[in-house]
Amino acid sequence: MKKKRVAAALCAVTLAGAMIAGCGGNDTAGGNDSGDNGNNQESYTVKILAPGDASTEDCEKISEAASKITEEKFNTKIEVTRVGFGSYDQQVNLMLASGEKLDLMYQYCGNVTSAISSGQIVPIDEYLDTVGKDLKEQINESDWKCVTFDGGIYGVPSNKEKATGWGFAMNKEMADATGIDYSNIKTEAELEPLLTKIKEMYPDVYPVVSHTGTMSLMTNQDDLGGDIGSLESAASESTEVINYYASDKYMEEVKLRYDWGQKGLIMPDASTTTESANSLIGSGKGFGRFTNTKPGIEQEIEKESGKDIAVIDLVDPYTTTTRVDIVWYVPHNSEQPERAVQVLNEMYTNPELANILINGIEGTHYQIVDEEKGVVNYPDGVNASNTGYTSLPWAWPNEAISYVWEGNPEDLWDQTQKFNEEATVSPAKGFAWDNTPVQNQVTACANVIAKYGPALECGSLDPETTMPKFLEELKEAGADDIIAEKQRQLDEWLKENK
Amino acid sequence: MKKDIKKAGTGKRIGVHMKRYLPLYLMMLPGLVYLFINNYMPMGGILIAFKKYNYAKGIFGSPFVGLKNFEFLFATKEAWTITRNTLMYNLVFIVLGTVLAIAVAILLNEIRSKMAKKVYQTVILIPFLISIVVVSYLVYGFLSTDAGFINNSILNAMGKEGIGWYSEPKYWPGILIFVNIWKNLGYNCIIYYATVVGLDTSLYESAAIDGANRWQKILHVTLPGLKPTIITLTLMSVGRIFYSDFGLFYQVPMNSGPLIDVTNTIDTYVYRGLMELNNIGMASAAGLYQSLVGFALVLIANLIVRKLDKSNALF
Structure with a gap:
């Protein structure tokens, strides 16, 4: 009896799945015929998590404005959530552990290898070649290497100062x-x-x-x-x-x-x-x-x-x-990573969408000071402390296509571009360190460094007497193991990337 | 046959028992449900301590790694320092905290004026209600090297050189013990005070008739009356002896590097080490280790109490 029921349920699910898939397939085909790329995809909501303080109502307004653009193009809605820096990491961990749907998120580069080894994020290379083409072309090879692990690309580096x-x-x-x-x-x-x-x-x-x-x-x-x-x-x-x-x-x-x-x-x-x-x-x-x-x-x-x-x-x-410290990821609990990358591509290349997400709504969160040069500032009565939507251009995928805030050099984005191009490139740029084989040593060393590092660097401890102790304790904590493992990984990487 | 009779007997007895105590059991029910949902259901999470946690696979899908997550706790000689710090500080807190709380509770009881009693009680309790972050800045106000009260108004006024408090480990055991006692005294004191107030007044009256002075009354009536409360509270603190107040050991010394040898406890060690690794498995392993040791210590302490005086043991 029981078996039969399960089988029936399975059948129903498969059928329903096939129907949905069928619909989607047909629609996409239709869309391609008319040359309108993906307009007739089934509707989907891409949920975005970004850092910085913002009120829920303002986020809703911004989601609505942003959705107008993406709905027309891809039949995709956008839902923006922002969390202050103080609780961002914690919130991300909670959302990822609970399996709550999330399609795009911002995270510091420091955690990228542990994010991969703990299954928090998914590779996106296959989508970059299709729906993320524009984005892929605009970012240079050495930056892509920084987010490539075991041959898979796991994130999109933000276009900001990368030096x-x-x-x-x-x-x-x-x-x-x-x-x-x-x-x-x-x-x-x-x-x-x-x-x-x-x-x-x-x-x-x-x-x-x-x-x-x-x-x-x-x-x-x-x-x-x-x-x-x-x-x-x-x-x-x-x-x-x-x-x-x-x-x-x-x-x-x-x-x-x-x-x-x-x-x-x-x-x-x-x-x-x-x-x-x-x-x-x-x-x-x-x-x-x-x-x-x-x-x-x-x-x-x-x-x-x-x-x-x-x-x-x-x-x-x-x-x-x-x-290359700000990277945008597609977390494992995205239901349709392809649609997420499609939106990410738009966020990276469409100034209108980028401005809404970065700066909010004109008249409410910013006003244009100089249309021609693209300079903005707060509207009357609004300032950094009472705005409902904090503007943090560098935290988003591409600040260079957004407005410049008054007080900055007008050609800030060009200067940034030049800065990136002229910076000395480390011979190991693109190498991504995986610390999972030496986690015990990393934990122990982190404690030793917390004990001596900041105090030495602030001039509060006498290096003559402290330094020998510091190095001795680092040794005991297994610093040499970490360094040897790093050297091994680096040599391997250098061999592959010559 | 015999068995059946016995069964029927117990069944009947249970019936009578239930009829009599049913209201009490019903009253217990919400608490039990709460305990089950809040304390027992999440225990499945203990599994994480033995796994390489993978977000995509979930708790049950992640691969087992045996005791690997526990290794980092014992990997270096820091293990000895953090264990020593955690245990010794907690021992001092328990002994000194209990003695002082009882002393103050008895003193409060001896005060005649109702008004004064209320005022003292409130004043003693206030520190308990202050957030530890605020406390850490109060301490900073006293100890800051150039603007602090002690260096500025006391040592300088006496013509002495100021002390760099936040880089001198030797003062900190004392400072931390003082801050902890100052903060928690009020709360512990209230529990003891409530017991003292509840003691049978006729005992004091008869003691007075026997010619006991105040001191003798405290020694022979109040303290014996407090004994069960002292034992229960102490046993409960023993269970938490492997935990440390994170705020006290991290915020109050302002996370100062030179002080780490005397301020690093299991909790701060885990925090500093895992802040960047973000490894849920290792963090759970540390938590499990703490609670297992705490559990064992409670059992042992209770065993000792039961050996000494059966009626005072917890179980």
């Missing part, structure tokens, strides 16, 4: 008041006279502040996709994986910082403060900070701190796998 330089950002007014010509400063050590002078003139101001307890290193090491084990310099041809913490460059830098700390040039408690560097500079308590550099960085810090900012470049722009 980074490093430098020192500072309060321009104070820097000018010292009378020191800072345009000739090329290295971190050369900053010292300027910082000393600042300390003399403004005894209540910390010459260097940290950013939420960390201070960036002025180095172009390639960390090969995260965890310990780096190429010492992205600009050199050497592909030897080393422990960067054991390098002379690292020692030199933390010695300099410790010296500065002793001289009072770095804020006290630099490695424990939870305040952001920009707010410390904004409140007048700090003079400058170490920062990544890219086109528009001055304006970005100016916007957050409210001070005039000058940036001294200390490390030339370079690019590595880690720098």
Whole structure:
């Protein structure tokens, strides 16, 4: 009895499935005849998850506006959900574990290998060749390699700055008041006279502040996709994986910082403060900070701190796998990955759709300041803190086809393009590190690094006495195993990609 | 035959029993349902600790990896540090916390003015209601190197050099114990106070007739009366001895690197290590390890209590 019923149910399901498939097939064929690509596909809703704060009502409005474009073209609706950064990772994990339908999502590159090995995301190459053709052509080969694993492409790198330089950002007014010509400063050590002078003139101001307890290193090491084990310099041809913490460059830098700390040039408690560097500079308590550099960085810090900012470049722009850091994925719980890629392709190439998703609705979330140059700003009465839909261009697939916000250079996107093209390319760019074979060591090392790294880099610990302990503990935690495994994977990759 | 009679007998007895206690069982039902849904159903998730979790395959489809997920907890000598920290801090919290809570509860009981009693009670309880993140900034207000109250207003005023509190591990065991006791004293104290208030007043009266002074009354009436509560609460804390208050050990020291040797506990170790790996299997393994050890410790502690005094054991 039971068996029969199951069989009947199966039959019914298969039949229904065949009917749906049949309908879809016919319609697509019809669509192709009329030359209207996929307009008559069965209707489908693509659910998109993006970071940043936005209210539910505003997301609904934006979904509606975006759906108008995609419905006409592909008979596909769009549903946008946004989650603030604080809870984004957690929310993604929940949605992926619960099996809730989700078609497109944004995630940091850092998790890409673990996302694949834990089955969170699916390969999309077959769809890129069909419905994602435009997108595939526009992204260059070395960027595609960064998201390719075992021959499958697992994501779409966002079109934003894909390289980074490093430098020192500072309060321009104070820097000018010292009378020191800072345009000739090329290295971190050369900053010292300027910082000393600042300390003399403004005894209540910390010459260097940290950013939420960390201070960036002025180095172009390639960390090969995260965890310990780096190429010492992205600009050199050497592909030897080393422990960067054991390098002379690292020692030199933390010695300099410790010296500065002793001289009072770095804020006290630099490695424990939870305040952001920009707010410390904004409140007048700090003079400058170490920062990544890219086109528009001055304006970005100016916007957050409210001070005039000058940036001294200390490390030339370079690019590595880690720098291709924003990737859009199709998660495993997408019902129709093909339709998701189709929409992603549109998001990447259609300025109208990109603008709706990035900036919201004209008049509500932004207004056009200069139509010709494509410059926008908040409408009257709206600002960064009360807008219902935060604009984060870099978090979306292609910021370069969206409007530029007032205060940035008008040709920001061209500058970004140039920045990417001119950056030094690491010999290991495209190599994607898979840490699953050494997870125990990675966990242990992460704890050792948390113990010494930030405090050394903020100049709070004496490198002479601390460094030997640090390296010893890293060794015990299995750093050498990680480095050896990384070297093995890298050599293999280099062999395949020569 | 005999068996049948016995069965019928028990059946009848159960019937009588049920009739008498049915209302009580009914009252228990919602709680049981809650317990089942909330605490027992998710236990299936323990499986994850033994699997290489794959989102696409789900809990049951993911491949088994045996005890591999547990390895990272014992991989390095950090394992010893975190276990020592977790256990020692919790032991101190249990002993010191209990003694102080009882002392304060008795003191509260001795206060005559109703008004004063209410005020003290509220003041003691307030820290318990403050979020640990706020507490961590209160502590920072005291200990911050250049603007903190202690360095600025006390040490400097005495002509002494300020201390870099957040890079000196030696002070932190004391600071953490103080903060924890300060925060939780009020809550523990209320439970003990409620028991003290509920003690039979005739016992005190007869003690007074026998000529007992206040101290003797506390020693011979109050403390023995508190014994069952003390044992129950202590047994319950022993069950959580392998867990640590994440906020206390991560937020309050401001996640400061140099302090890690004295602030790293099992929970913070797992957090720091897995934050980037995002490995659900390893995280569940850590949780399972903690609860198994806690479970074993409760059983042992209860066994000891039962050996000493049967009527006070939990089960």
